[in-house]
Amino acid sequence: MERLRVAVVGLGKMGLLHASILKVMPSVEVIALCEKSSLLLKFFRKLFKTTQVVDDVEKLADLNLDSVYVTTPIPVHFPVVKTLYLKKVTRNLFVEKTLASSWGKAKELCALAQSHGDVNMVGYMKRFAVTFRTAKSMLDQGTLGEITSFEAYAYSSDFSGINESSKTRASRGSVLDDLGSHVIDLALWFFGDLEVDSAVPESMVDGSCEDAVHFTLKKSGLEGQVNVSWCMDNYRLPDFELMIRGHKGIMKVNDDSLELKLNDGTSSTWYRQDLNDNVNFLLGEREYYREDEYFVKSILAGIKAEPSFETASKVDYVIDQVKRKVNNG
Amino acid sequence: MANESKKVLLVGDNPFHGISHLSQERARARSNEIEQVEYAANLVVTSLENGASGFMFSVSDTTLSILQKIREKIGNNHPALYGIVPYAYEYVRLATRLGTAGLVKKVAKQVTLSGNLRAIITGLHGIVRNDPKTLMKTYLISEVSRIKSSIGKQHNLDSMLLHEIITDMALALDLDWIFKSYIRFIGELGIKPGFETRNFAYLANKFKEWNLDFSEILIVAPFNKVGFQMNPSRAECERALAEVPESNVIAMSILAAGYLKLPEAIEYIENLSNIKGVVVGVSKEKHACETFRLLKERLDA
Numbered sequence: 001m002e003r004l005r006v007a008v009v010g011l012g013k014m015g016l017l018h019a020s021i022l023k024v025m026p027s028v029e030v031i032a033l034c035e036k037s038s039l040l041l042k043f044f045r046k047l048f049k050t051t052q053v054v055d056d057v058e059k060l061a062d063l064n065l066d067s068v069y070v071t072t073p074i075p076v077h078f079p080v081v082k083t084l085y086l087k088k089v090t091r092n093l094f095v096e097k098t099l100a101s102s103w104g105k106a107k108e109l110c111a112l113a114q115s116h117g118d119v120n121m122v123g124y125m126k127r128f129a130v131t132f133r134t135a136k137s138m139l140d141q142g143t144l145g146e147i148t149s150f151e152a153y154a155y156s157s158d159f160s161g162i163n164e165s166s167k168t169r170a171s172r173g174s175v176l177d178d179l180g181s182h183v184i185d186l187a188l189w190f191f192g193d194l195e196v197d198s199a200v201p202e203s204m205v206d207g208s209c210e211d212a213v214h215f216t217l218k219k220s221g222l223e224g225q226v227n228v229s230w231c232m233d234n235y236r237l238p239d240f241e242l243m244i245r246g247h248k249g250i251m252k253v254n255d256d257s258l259e260l261k262l263n264d265g266t267s268s269t270w271y272r273q274d275l276n277d278n279v280n281f282l283l284g285e286r287e288y289y290r291e292d293e294y295f296v297k298s299i300l301a302g303i304k305a306e307p308s309f310e311t312a313s314k315v316d317y318v319i320d321q322v323k324r325k326v327n328n329g
Numbered sequence: 330m331a332n333e334s335k336k337v338l339l340v341g342d343n344p345f346h347g348i349s350h351l352s353q354e355r356a357r358a359r360s361n362e363i364e365q366v367e368y369a370a371n372l373v374v375t376s377l378e379n380g381a382s383g384f385m386f387s388v389s390d391t392t393l394s395i396l397q398k399i400r401e402k403i404g405n406n407h408p409a410l411y412g413i414v415p416y417a418y419e420y421v422r423l424a425t426r427l428g429t430a431g432l433v434k435k436v437a438k439q440v441t442l443s444g445n446l447r448a449i450i451t452g453l454h455g456i457v458r459n460d461p462k463t464l465m466k467t468y469l470i471s472e473v474s475r476i477k478s479s480i481g482k483q484h485n486l487d488s489m490l491l492h493e494i495i496t497d498m499a500l501a502l503d504l505d506w507i508f509k510s511y512i513r514f515i516g517e518l519g520i521k522p523g524f525e526t527r528n529f530a531y532l533a534n535k536f537k538e539w540n541l542d543f544s545e546i547l548i549v550a551p552f553n554k555v556g557f558q559m560n561p562s563r564a565e566c567e568r569a570l571a572e573v574p575e576s577n578v579i580a581m582s583i584l585a586a587g588y589l590k591l592p593e594a595i596e597y598i599e600n601l602s603n604i605k606g607v608v609v610g611v612s613k614e615k616h617a618c619e620t621f622r623l624l625k626e627r628l629d630a
Contacts, residue, residue, distance in 0.1 A: 013421060016498065017498075019502070020497075020498045020501035020502055021501065023501050023502055023503065024501045024531070043461065046460065046461050047461050047504070048502070050503075236346070236418065271588060272557075273555050273557050273585050273586070273588045277557070278556060278558075278559065278560050278561060278562055279560055279561065280560065280561045281497075281501060281528055281531060281560060281561070282497070282527045282528055282558065282560045283494070283497050283498060283501060283528075284494075
């Protein structure tokens with residue numbers, strides 16, 4: 001079987017996670033890893049004796065790579081992806097979400113992908129969770145009829161009780177990029193293109209960055225309220241949920257379950273345990289294995305992967321619109 | 330063929346950290362009581378009085394306080410203790426807040442502040458030589474020292490397990506030296522080395538390939554009637570279990586995170602070969618009594 005030659009750029013927790021999952025796939029060979037931090041670089045060179053570890057993406061250019069995973073902090077996605085395309089390191093790119101730190105940069109990357117790339121994808125892994133996939137399939141089949149409204153949240157306790165302003169907090173972009181992007185992607189996937197109607201920010205520390213944002217999205221006949229915060233108490237793991245109302249009933253979907261209440265009086269609940277949730281190798285969440293497996297298969301088959309850069313750039317667009325509304329008061 | 334020997338029955342600490350794999354909403358809805366040290370210690374003691382033979386816990390400030398409280402309550406009646414390192418959630422949260430390099434610095438500071446001279450000296454060697462093996466050893470010395478200060482010098486740990494995130498990542502990355510070094514080092518301390526995994530079939534195959542001695546180690550992995558977290562499949566995990574040469578496997582997630590009722594969960598475990606015991610979390614006193622009475626009656630008779 002043909003094996004894909006892959007490299008991973010950025011060895012934070014997401015880089016290590018993807019590198020590990022790719023390593024167990026029979027159709028993949030992890031050829032190189034790339035990390036800028038000198039402290040981590042030295043450590044990883046000792047740790048990964050059989051895999052090349054480099055400190056600059058340009059050093060990946062001679063490795064005849066079939067694909068590169070970009071798992072650096074969000075603000076670095078733009079220069080790294082640009083270099084990878086322009087230096088012809090590879091034509092197939094996977095970028096952890098969000099695609100870029102602004103819609104303008106995301107558009108530039110889409111244009112580059114169009115001219116210099118083949119298969120591309122952004123890591124909106126919630127699309128690969130069995131509960132959200134089942135919800136999408138039901139919505140497409142018209143189980144709820146015409147959708148009229150939704151409420152969504154993305155909460156974590158990542159910065160709950162942390163009073164000092166943190167450099168990492170800023171380097172991760174905003175709470176919208178880091179956490180909100182997942183739920184925005186799910187809303188766009190479920191309901192199609194949406195426009196931002198209003199947005200209200202909250203800053204828990206010093207006003208230097210938003211810790212929570214509440215905004216409304218709408219399109220003809222449909223309105224949605226979204227709440228995003230990384231300062232919630234008791235959200236040990238990031239949690240995402242949508243409550244969707246349609247003419248035929250209500251659906252509540254999150255990482256753990258899918259509840260359906262129809263106007264005819266019938267109701268059902270499916271847990272992950274009901275939805276065939278096993279994967280060949282489980283690390284972190286099952287979604288990571290599924291999205292990597294799907295991306296690899298897309299490259300091998302030479303077909304488009306979703307969410308592509310183009311699709312994912314719509315999330316950057318919504319985030320930009322929310323930020324504009326916030327800045328314009 | 331069912332294994333008819335007595336089973337190890339362990340109470341787990343997941344509920345004390347606000348974990349429910351069935352539903353995060355359910356975990357949040359639980360009373361804050363469950364995360365209080367006194368309440369959690371009472372639950373462990375009740376479980377021990379009703380048939381549990383030991384306590385399995387992630388090494389965190391919370392569980393170390395629970396251990397101290399248990400010790401005050403039961404005096405010299407030592408339960409079997411199974412520690413899991415590292416407490417991955419806390420480290421992932423730190424990495425999220427500080428970045429990976431920030432996390433490394435924070436752990437180095439923690440080891441230094443632990444005041445354990447052996448850990449500090451070993452750690453300095455590791456940093457100077459930038460040697461992952463020595464750094465791992467340093468971390469383990471410091472964690473064992475933290476546990477000992479909570480359980481008392483006379484009391485020993487029965488097993489020290491590597492958390493599933495580290496086990497599974499090291500498995501995937503083919504880092505056999507991590508397993509070999511871990512087994513050697515923990516074994517030298519007179520503690521049984523163990524590994525928690527959510528990829529039991531993969532681990533069993535790798536360990537055979539690396540010629541690791543199953544009699545020297547303990548493995549904790551999900552086993553339940555609905556195949557929850559049994560990757561790649563229930564059938565593959567059962568086949569791998571039947572083929573391991575020693576009965577040193579403890580089943581976790583036997584209730585499939587609250588999806589199954591206890592009698593049907595036990596019925597499945599009873600019919601598995603090569604299971605050494607089970608670990609189950611409890612969140613209420615009544616739940617602790619009923620769970621361990623029934624487990625003892627059915628599995629430890």
